[in-house]
Amino acid sequence: MTVQTDTGERELSQAETARLRCDAIICKPGERNKATIPPSTRREVLARDHHQCQFPSCGRTRFLEVHHIQARARGGTNHPDNLTTLCSACHRLRHERSADTMCAAGY
Template sequence: MACDARVATGDGPNKSAIPPSTRRRVLARDQHRCQAPGCPHTRFLEIHHITPRSEGGTNAEENLTTLCSACHHRTHDKQKPAGSKNRQTDAKPQERQPR
């Protein structure tokens, strides 16, 4: 499940999808590269909320970062509570290094 997609919750689509213009600006800012340390990927990119919306995070550009789908899944999987199959929480990626 990607942060920049609509999430099926059983009661209709999530209305908090990241606007396309914001997504484009975040991708450009991050030079269309995964921002996970050591990851060189430039394909299959997704937008990740650094502070989850469930914890008060917003779709503001400073709360968003670019991750490839593999790193995005790993980021979320690291934070799943033991025994959880469906609950999704966020891990904060390391601070972005200036380029």
Template sequence: MAARRADALLDLVVREPGAAGAAVVERGAARVTVVVDAGTGTARLAGGPEIAASTAERLACDARARVLLTDRAANRMYLGRSRRLASPAQIAALTADGGGSCRFPGCHHTRHLHAHHVRHWLRGGSTDIDNLVLLCSFHHRLVHDHGYLVLRPPGEDWLFHRPDGTPVEATGRLLDGSAESLVERNTRARLRIDRSTLTPDWYGDRLDPEPILDALLPPGTTAAAA
């Protein structure tokens, strides 16, 4: 009985109201990107895990398919110096490779992405798939205006370095310490912190920076500067 009820529900879903026996087939509006490696036959969700080959075949029956080759021979992925802007096919390949987000470590922005030339076009860089990386507008500006470097060693993922040469990690350094050690340090420093510690005693009068500067600057700084 349960199976018959499920079949009846499915029949109601696929039939147009008022049209007896007329099946209605509509494509869904959801967008799921599945990347299939033609060489190995493996399939995975963009930015996610692998899926079974049978699942990829079932999805391909009623989905749009786009071929993205990785070789250099007669390939739209490698335009060289014949074109400055990335082509739609290249944008699609970059999106599939990076999960549709900015490639800067720790950034997950998926909007306002730019196809950045790692070796700039004005310096002889080519519009090839291995010289392009997707960056959001903020990190694109960071690379161009603040001296951040983008590198890709053979067989590795994109690496980002600060202007001083230190690598940018995907996550920050883990916080350490404990509440007990903090209380111990405050006790040694004779600091009494309670719920009223952060209560301000300021009445809205104008800030006078002179006492603050007198406390921060060493004696004789003003005379030496003059």
């Protein structure tokens, strides 16, 4: 995937593309994105997860992001049961590693 930046075009790695697609949707010009996680759901997930990263042995409380356990591209939804809290570092790690190397807990 190629993106336009302030300094020109840049090719994204597969891991970067996967991370961006985790909580993104591509819209046509002028179209509104209706598929993002609603703010109330995001707050619910963060509260449920005690505002801590849920990646095994992490527990960070800063730079938190809400991650789709089953990607929307694979039929995942914005239901809280399909969402978990990860810090930005663990979220990046989750998308850099293949699914078979992650723990069986769904991360």
